[in-house]
Amino acid sequence: MGTSRDPDGAAAVGGRSRPTPPLRWSVMLGWLVGLTAVLAVVGVFLGRETRLAPFLVVVPALVAGRGTVRQTAVASGWATAMIVGALFDAAEDTVGDAVATVVFTLVFNGLSVARAAQRVRKEGEIARLRSAAAALQRQLLRPFPLVTDHLLVHGLYQPVEEDSRVGGDVYEVVASPYGSRVFIADVQGKGLPAISAAFAVLSAFREAAVSEPTLTGVVDALEEAVLRHNSFAAQVGERERFVTALVLNVDAGDEVQAINCGHVAPLLLDDERAAPVLRGEPCVPLGLDALAPEPRTVEWFGFPSGGTLLLCTDGVTEARDPSGAFYPLEQRAAGWGGIRAGDVPATVYRDLRRHAAGTPTDDTALLVLRRRARTDGGLRAGTDGGLRAGTDGG
Template sequence: MLTSRDPDDLSAADGRNRPAPPLRWRAVLVWLIGITAVLVVTGLVLGRETRLAPFLIVVPALIAGRGTVRQTAVASVWVTVVIAASLFDTPMGTMGADAAVVVFAVLFNGLSVARAAQRVHRETEIARLRSAAAALQRQLLRPFPLVTDQLLVHGLYQPVEEDSRVGGDVYEVVASPFGSRVFIADVQGKGLPAISAAFAVLSAFREAAVTEPTLTAVVDALEEAVLRHNSFAAQVGERERFVTALVLGVDSEQEVQVINCGHVAPLLLHSEGAGPVLDADPCVPLGLDSLAPEPRTVEWFSFPHEGTLLLCTDGVTEARDPSGAFYPLEERAVTWGGILPKDVPAALYRDLRHHTAGTPTDDTALLVLRRRSGLGM
């Protein structure tokens, strides 16, 4: 699921996650006929006995890495026939060795076909996993923009969807009797188990956000949800997980309350630039409250009507360029204060993709919050 992005962003990201296309039959035939012709012509020109086995026998194995099972089988038959034909007119005394070469070619080519079948089966399973994960995430997360009485929220969510690397980033904005509650979180680990934990904590937030009068009570409910999930996961042999999260309470007042459970701190964008809004150190992530020396506490900060608040997961801040340098979010955010809030997600993701040379390796999730009164609504 991807939102608030231009068509170029969408095509580039999809191309990154899409597996390499299979070989075309034309390419397979060019490989087979071309390599065979080169070896035969080389043997004739040099006036030497043409021994194709040491060279041709690797062709089916190469095709097995990208081609279909049928393409690999055709290449195997071709190679075996050519090798047998090249040995047809050899001296009688070498028939035993020639037969051994043909048998070896048959066995090796059979292994190539088996390898192609195994690879195709694995790719099918990966595609099924990607499809299931993407469908589940679409059910978990609502599309942008998200609107409450106090907030207009744009954003972006781009899962990696690469093998088992799909992660557990989640977000939600809920209108409650106590104002707007905002939630963004990142589950430790990857794969479907991480999505399962994300579903547990997201469901707990949606319920607690509208029933609990205080933000600390909401976070306590999230802590209990993570502990319950870890308890059930342990019964089936899954490891325990923790969740970094940011929970905000926004009402008509300028001051906003937040509890930071080990998450990336928010940034306030304004016409003069951008900067952090929290002074205190983060509390422990959800699921680790028993290790904390003190209870989690609420911090307050100013969210003016003309400001824009940016929340994100560590898929943004921990993205690295080819040299290993982290993405400088605060430095880059200075230039986004003057653009429309709905355009910030696309601008950030374009810059992030450029920083990582087009290959982000973790989920990317971000929310861009603007007060509706600040938009004249």
């Protein structure tokens, strides 16, 4: 996976876990002191200090939902001390009542500490599972930049490390005897089963990209891989999935071949605008070819050496702002044509986070393609300054 930087300077190499935000000690102490003061004041007015004091046992229970085990233990000790102290001042209470109150307080506070320990342990297990899923994605997706004879590809991949929302976005660029094959895809659905389907289709692309002479042959192989995976999934009770994908073939010519299987269309960036390059209707997603009225076809479009081609998944186009509006990719991309290709991924993600008022809630995959043009001095990548004099620059 890539090492593009996010807007805050942290490496975007696998997302961030999102455990329960820790409870600050100042907040917890504020609860303890504040509730104790309120109970004391009310007790003075009502003349029932000892009857109100046991209500302090709710504080450790509240702390157990967000705080650490130590914070819950401190809150429990505070509540127990306040309640026992109040009982000493209560001449009207019998010994039996006082003992019952203390026992109730100790048991309830002990349960609060146990609940905090259970919650912390479970959150740790979930965090390890999230990290394992992200690590698996990082191992199977190659880091940027990706370089072939025809392309220099920068990019960014930012998975969402939430067990219920982790997605199946994948990408790959393969040098083949027939040109540079580019692949970006998004599996329908979320969770670990989506990752399984994504890796199945990714493996199929890596094999077909170098063995199939035609782009339709590559896509047919991907279709078969999705159908096989769905067949295996059905045997273990998993539901079938489809995959949106965009497959390109870039060779030494000025035009690119593309088959769009229901995916987000690519944009061609220049100094003044961003324009879609595909004019035809998208084909059906992978896994649904049997429902299509006609076979998938190849579309051709121009990709000049000075242009930048932007590919992404719907984690970009379907990101919403607080009002629910989708991210206007084509409108925002109009101003990115003059940006160095290696800086485009971070620029997009920074703008995406501003739009979403925080970290996006879906996986984000982005590829930025520049042609590698041959000059007298050697190989270079277009005119973005990323590759000069036959060296591979980032």
